[in-house]
Amino acid sequence: MGRDDLYITVPSFFRCPISLDVMKSPVSLCTGVTYDRASIQRWLDDGNNTCPATMQVLHSKDFVPNRTLHRLIQIWSDSVRPRRVDSDTSSNNNNNSSNNNSPPAIDQVVDLIQQMDGHSSSIDSLSKIVRFAKESEENRKFLAKSDGFVQLLVEALGGGNASDGAHGNNNIRILEQIVRIIELVIGEIQDNEVLMRLTLKKSGAGAGDCLASLLLLLQQGSAESRIASTRVLESIAVSAESKLLIAERDGLLPELLKLTSPEKDPSLIEAGLSCLIAVSVPKRVKVKLVQLGAVKSLSKLLSDSNSTTSTIEKVLKLLETVSSVKEGRAKICEADEEDGSGKCCLSAIVQRLLKVSSSATEHAVTILWSVCYLFKERSAQEAVAKANGLTKILLLMQSNCSPCVRQMSADLLKMFRVNSKSAISCYDTKTTHIMPF
Template sequence: MKSPVSLCTGVTYDRSSIQHWLDSGHDTCPATMQVLSSKDFVPNLTLHRLINLWSSKAPTKSPALAPAVSEEKVRVWIEEIKSGKIEMCLDSIVEFVSCGELSRRFLVSFDDFLEAIVGVLNTNCDQIRVLESVIRVLSSILLENGVREKLHKLVFISNSNCLPSFISVLRNGSVEYNIACVTVLESVTMNNQSKQFVAGTQDVLPVLVQLLKTENDHQDLNEAVMSFLISVSITRSIKTRLAQLGLVGALSNMLLSQNAAVSVVEKSLKVLSIICTCADGRSAISVDPICAGAIVERLMKVSKTATEDAVVVLWSMCCLFRDEKAQEKVARSNGVAKVLLVMQSEVGEGNVRMMCSDLIKVLRLGCKNGGGHGGMVSYETKTTHIMPC
């Protein structure tokens, strides 16, 4: 496996293999033959880390064979970190946390270890190898009990100048460490205040959007970045900034890519459904030459939730805000037929069915009036279930 993901049945598969199975028309779990209630994937992060360690020839010893490290030795490590001599012990720490759950649990039992290791990120360290190793250690211990909460306090209260180090890794680190960095960032931004702080930092959003534009073949990285963007897009100003940074263009390319994993496509639709609630987001979708058509193309080819997200975007653009450019692009992409298919499927229920009905009225009315322009003034939708922020 290179990219392990779990189905709703709890069984883990390699992403490409299970995607091929589902794309071939199957709706069951190959191992259990249960009918899938959802075709959504959940990345198996723990297994993914173990695979990366094995493939990079890192130590893969069982906890029983882990190198013996005493409490005194950990105290020495902590003092070396605090005194600025982290390079003396960093390789040993990375090896130790790679040995298994018992090793990680033992290490994080020292409260001042977390404080010391996070403090490295607060020292304006310019050695990318050191920063990458610190991020690797943090990503390895994230799942240990209470670590996320402690890291949240350390990053945003005790060491509020950590973000430049995260940004340095995102700019200069390898893809593997980019993923780890985004994962740690998302894990520690646990409330609205921290999310606004991270998103409001000058360079965080630009570097993440740039990663989506330049590293679009790395599915795991794309998925990690979009999960983070979904998490932090909680205010109009954040959504506006994402639109101004050119996020819509990057998402459109992913929707059209034949190589994009379904999970990446679905997260792209989720992000679009979020940013279309702000004026700059709608404007970016409107002027993008491929976005509306790419959304139509993905209808009924993704999960129920993602199809709902796609319908929300189309309805917002074409019905709620009456964007004539979007109406024309949707109509030219065989939008009426695709929306009718959604209505006739199990997705077309409740609010989704109402939005589809509105879309068909708008698109048919536009066709009768010469391409989606003349008749729109007289159309008044009664649908009020979704309103912009």
């Protein structure tokens, strides 16, 4: 074998100007220069707004696949493959191992979609589509707009019946990939009602099947697939009927509540809270949440010093939601006897006033206004006074709060002025300062 057979000359225009490697998925910028998709995406993600080769300022960061060049590279690759010597096998295997982690090209993804079966798909094919979807927003849009692709995913999700043993574990892994793809393309689906109708349809692979698969992932899936499952559930909770179907599916609400335990990862907690907020609009769902012990769980998160701002905002939003039913108000006012403190959830709410964010403060004041002023729960009024809530409300009146919060605070002060014999009864809610007492 000659020396020339050991070396392959690569046409220069097949190489990416950034990585200098043969392009796997060539795409062209508005400047007309073509790059490998992964390389130029990294360049743009780093905040650059110029063409790397020409340094021209980009009027648009969109790029389009260069299908002609892609086909030429494929033809060239096929022609030089027979010339590769056996001694390169080991090196090629290493390269292939590395390429397995690279996103596939659009043409490959189209083939993978065409080969998909709504009731059985390979983990390898699905994982390739996941990598493709994670690479860029353009890829996610492509998948969302691919004719019948979302329906195929939903059918695959509904058909995933895991069993015990290795086969069951394999099915769970397939479900994890499916729900991850759905989560990635959700943001590019223009009408979530379409996804809701597909997922919760009552014929064939109906609501029970898809919700059962999502429940299985919440119970046995990885942290990433649990988060993806909650986001899928949240995205299809777009109507009163869909919210009820989700909430009344045996086991779903308890599993979502388990995600909000303070011991869980913050990302899991926030995903669980967001989903619960989305499904808890109907009165029946609010009552069921209260019966499952949601108020106690949320109170623990409020009192946890490690809870993030976003978590506190979501906790208070959910408590505001359940405070609109009498069962919720009763639990919010109920003293916690387990820790011997005798404190109720209201104490934790008062402590968070003015300490988190304007959004959290608004939710907190709305809860206090609802239980103390609107529904005149006597035990709630006493708990707020005991937790030094009056001082917090007075401070809130002086702050740069919204007109709505200011009005609710004024209502609360008027109520306490009527019910109290303390110096607060002399306080004029129209003043803009705190009188000493």
